Amino acid sequence: MLLQDPNSIFSFEDNEVVIPAVVLEEVDSKKRYMDEIGRNARQVSKLIDNLRQSGRLHEKITLSNGGSLRIELNHRSFHQLQEIFIEKTNDNRILAVAKNLSLEEQTKEDGKSVILVSKDTLVRVKADAIGLLAEDFLNDRVVEIDRIYTGYLDLYINSDNLNRFYDKNELVLSEVTNHPFYPHQFIIMKDALGGSSSAIGKVDSTGKKVKRLVFDHDHIWGIKPRNVQQTMALELLLRTDLPLITLIGKAGTGKTLLALAAGLMQTEDLGKYKKLLVARPIVPVGKDIGFLPGEKEEKLRPWMQPIFDNLEYLFNTKKPGELDAILAGMGSIEVEALTYIRGRSIPDQFIIIDEAQNLTKHEVKTILTRVGERSKIVLMGDPEQIDHPYLDEYNNGLTYVVETFKDQAIAGHVRLVKGERSGLAQLAADLL
Secondary structure (H helix, E strand, O other): OOOOOHHHHHOOOOOEEEEEHHHHHHHHHHOOOOOHHHHHHHHHHHHHHHHHHHOOOOOOEEOOOOOEEEEEOOOOOOOOOOOOOOOOOHHHHHHHHHHHHHHHHHOOOOOOOOEEEOOOHHHHHHHHHOOOEEEOOOOOOOOOHHHOOOOEEEEEEOHHHHHHHHHHOEEEHHHOOOOOOOOOOEEEEEEOOOOOOEEEEEEOOOOOEEEEOOOOOOOEOOEOOOOHHHHHHHHHHOOOOOOEEEEEEOOOOOHHHHHHHHHHHHHHHOOOOOEEEEEEOOOOOOOOOOOOOOOHHHHHHHHHHHHHHHHHHHHOOOOOOHHHHHHHHHOOEEEEEHHHOOOOOEOOEEEEEOOHHHOOHHHHHHHHOOEOOOOEEEEEEOOOOOOOOOOOOOOOHHHHHHHHHOOOOOEEEEEEOOOOOOHHHHHHHHHO
């Protein structure tokens, strides 16, 4: 829990937070890691060290939120668990502290309930087996997965309003509904009486008017949208007044292909951006294959192959090496690993971050704060398809950005729902 969110100790209001000493040992063993876990371990260490100024940690100190904290040095006896869990692993030592604390509280007249909070599923299962209350840490959840902002909704209005929308290319929302809207949210308007007429509009930056889509999506680098959500996505991708776009969708819904097509058009054909930068986090699916031979470009190629697959489709290449020759000749397309983005400033570029669901909140913040003037960044991924060991669909960086920026006038979002890769791919995404 501490490695997931260093500030989690302040999330328990007026309760008493007890950290077993063995947890500090666990944190100490991670602080040398050069990744997000190591950063959080170091932050936890500094935070607890700063709390020493408020008093002795093993005696109990008052926290700013009204609760208290103490480091538990006693109650380490393994007597209660020695016949159940033979090995004295760190997890079992934590369970022993919690069990002994619980037994002590039960002997008091005003004894408190002891609840073990952990992100480790099996620790919670073990706790339940020995009669301890155990809970997951849910405070880091951004939203429930089925409530993630979709970026669009259906609105049933009368035919007169539909005709007025076609005539004037806009409608004042307060005149047709009391429903609140987010900036740049799409509305699929349908006839309330069941007629066949319908229209797609986009809410303006103020959230007060819905307007017709600006762009003609018939042909964008050899592709055209196959469903209404892809039409919405291209509308957002082609607008220069929206520097942040988020796309969510299952495998095969066209996220990467649409973003690359829009990026190539605006970079190569229209010259709105100097460069197209495509990046994705290096998180393996399944067992890692270890170190790869060659220079940086050769090492990156297997990780970035999904990007190159889409580029081969857009450039219609058929021969081996043909795409590499095209990219070398253009010089304005850069495919990069996110490992190298820290410390950079990226102005005048169309930036695509693929597989963003594998990013933590901190990593997403690092990426978005790299974006320079006149750049546009597209974050996309599938929150239900996460390969990162410490993330889930509720607390990943992509979901965090979608929910945080949904009411901001500089951002747009669409959730793609229909797979267009193949019938098999769509069926697999739904059934598996």
